[in-house]
Amino acid sequence: MAEIKKTLSEAIEGRRATPSFDGEPIPAEDLQQILDAGLHAPSGYNMQPWRFIVVQSPEQKKRLRAASYNQGKVEEASAVIVACGDADGWRKDIDLMLQQGREGGMPESYAAQARSSVTNYLSSFSSDEMHGWLNKMVMIAFTHMMLMAEVIGYDTAPMEGFEQEKVHEVLRLPLSYWVVALLGVGHLKGDDKFNGGRFDMAHTVFGEEFGKPLK
Numbered sequence: 001m002a003e004i005k006k007t008l009s010e011a012i013e014g015r016r017a018t019p020s021f022d023g024e025p026i027p028a029e030d031l032q033q034i035l036d037a038g039l040h041a042p043s044g045y046n047m048q049p050w051r052f053i054v055v056q057s058p059e060q061k062k063r064l065r066a067a068s069y070n071q072g073k074v075e076e077a078s079a080v081i082v083a084c085g086d087a088d089g090w091r092k093d094i095d096l097m098l099q100q101g102r103e104g105g106m107p108e109s110y111a112a113q114a115r116s117s118v119t120n121y122l123s124s125f126s127s128d129e130m131h132g133w134l135n136k137m138v139m140i141a142f143t144h145m146m147l148m149a150e151v152i153g154y155d156t157a158p159m160e161g162f163e164q165e166k167v168h169e170v171l172r173l174p175l176s177y178w179v180v181a182l183l184g185v186g187h188l189k190g191d192d193k194f195n196g197g198r199f200d201m202a203h204t205v206f207g208e209e210f211g212k213p214l215k
């Protein structure tokens, strides 16, 4: 386990979307710890529809940069974690999910119900609905990884600026994959970005119903 450099609160408060990285390689065990944090995320029915492609080679980072509106940090980051969802993941993984659940104490009645709910719910989705569902699930795992990276002393850059078809081509992704976001991980080079600040709670949080302040 890597040394904890910041508490979770410090990581949340101090994190900035890193503008530029020094490109130093990340030790494999640190990368494993970051990825593992993502794999611990919760997901609907525990279907874990996320898939991650870790790009570290200079040649592949260069190609990925070209698929990401030429964003320099894609090439500069030590590793870019390309977070995808697999629209067919649930079909392939439902038996595995139930088997693991049973090993962890899932009752048979729950397993039977889950199998029919998952199938009914997810098989009814349009392509857009599936992408919306995948976005929700994958971004939780993505956020776990981003914060774990920060806690163990890395800087991160979340990115949505990429072209779906081009990233597909560069990474040779299966057709059922949907690219959700890119996470650059490494160490900041030069100055950090300004702090854009955040709207205060009264602007974005309500109590009991829309428009009422939280007491």
Ligand SMILES: Cc1cc2nc3c(=O)[nH]c(=O)nc-3n(C[C@H](O)[C@H](O)[C@H](O)COP(=O)(O)O)c2cc1C
Binding pocket: 015, 016, 017, 018, 071, 158, 159, 160, 161, 162, 181, 193, 194, 195, 196, 197
């Ligand atoms: C999902 C997501 C996608 C983003 N995509 C990009 C991007 O493609 N390029 C970029 O420069 N910044 C990107 N950002 C960074 C945001 O601009 C940044 O998080 C925001 O301005 C707030 O700044 P802070 O993260 O430093 O507090 C993205 C952030 C998120 C959460």
